[in-house]
């Protein structure tokens with residue numbers, strides 16, 4: 001097999017050093033194939049922190065940084081499919097050297113001309129004859145400038161053209177510790193070449209990257225702006241990610257001092273900006289996270305199957321059409337099955353009807369619970385044993401881990417915990433593979449989850465109130481984003497709440513229901 005899917009780097013932990021977290025990500029990094037990419041996205045939403053220790057899950061490494069957190073869990077619900085969307089915008093510039101009756105060239109942009117001339121020279125070949133760079137509602141984008149048929153090759157970008165960690169000046173690289181990861185190296189490469197200005201071999205590309213003012217990742221939101229999303233788990237995730245990036249910056253600062261020609265006066269703010277450029281525009285290639293000029297103008301559509309691939313024999317990044325496009329159609333790819341929290345943290349946007357969205361429960365165990373240590377041990381043991389199996393099973397309405405947590409937290413005696421452990425031992429060590437034999441306890445655990453849903457719904461309503469009455473002129477882009485995020489979460493919690501309520505009613509009425517009937 002010569003062709004493989006090029007993985008976008010997002011929805012991985014990309015921060016900082018090769019510590020335990022990074023090791024986990026690397027260890028579980030799937031080989032580039034569609035099925036693994038799917039698996040990665042499917043199992044992408046789980047976070048647990050207990051008593052200040054991080055318990056990272058494979059694949060996803062969100063951690064809650066609050067020291068008050070005793071036991072926190074983020075979990076997900078499955079959603080319905082939404083209809084496909086394709087925008088059609090007239091393009092502004094066609095960079096193809098050949099002419100065709102289908103080409104419509106509007107607003108020819110000198111910057112694009114320079115950029116495409118630079119790219120053609122750097123790659124030694126034409127990148128595409130059927131695509132144009134244009135402006136969309138989401139910044140720059142790629143548009144068909146000729147009819148494209150499914151199966152056609154839309155573009156080819158040689159891997160050698162990509163900016164990757166191996167482009168970092170070797171004298172800088174050699175001074176960085178072994179624990180400095182490739183994402184940081186790529187960030188430093190961007191900063192180094194930005195400082196070189198027009199003398200940089202990447203100048204035409206770097207000039208095309210979005211300005212700080214056009215980037216809306218919550219990493220860049222002020223404290224006041226972040227207050228708008230305090231009810232969302234993204235608030236915790238953002239603070240955590242900011243802290244991680246800060247730590248990374250501090251860990252490389254001593255090296256930056258040695259290269260004032262590149263890094264004199266580089267601030268944390270600039271570092272963060274470059275870091276987020278890497279996070280939002282890099283793709284995983286054999287050279288590590290790579291900025292692929294031209295390919296990184298592709299915007300995201302959650303409903304397309306269009307993916308970038310890497311062709312080993314030719315060492316090129318390729319896009320092959322999976323559908324027909326008419327001239328003027330925007331060509332979109334999927335960045336993966338990403339929920340709004342990931343989209344907003346990494347890319348600075350949310351999808352109002354995101355079918356991959358999941359409500360995130362923040363559940364804190366009471367600190368004074370004398371059984372806390374036992375509960376934590378039991379829950380962690382079950383996580384360790386259950387993680388592989390959970391990956392393989394399809395998600396039911398309530399994720400197994402969340403059920404497990406609720407069951408453990410609702411125990412009021414050692415005997416009850418013991419009972420749970422015995423049942424788990426009969427089910428591959430998993431605490432919540434099937435409904436509990438003790439129906440009262442099963443009901444209690446689900447009522448507990450239902451009460452958390454109701455609480456979240458109330459909190460979200462309160463958070464949305466000030467955002468709902470704004471006059472359109474007073475509304476900033478980030479206010480709209482915050483409202484879309486919170487509304488999406490509200491919908492999820494309402495749906496989860498309805499399901500839990502129905503489940504509890506069924507338990508109360510029948511007292512015993514078949515496992516499969518209840519869980520699917």
Ligand SMILES: C[S@@+](CC[C@H](N)C(=O)[O-])C[C@H]1O[C@@H](n2cnc3c(N)ncnc32)[C@H](O)[C@@H]1O
Nearest residue numbers: 138139140280281296297298299300347348349
């Ligand atoms: C890989 S770049 C794509 C090119 C980018 N539009 C540009 O102007 O360079 C990813 C960025 O594009 C924007 N973007 C991509 N897809 C989007 C979407 N569906 N909705 C809103 N913004 C999107 C976001 O700003 C995101 O961080």
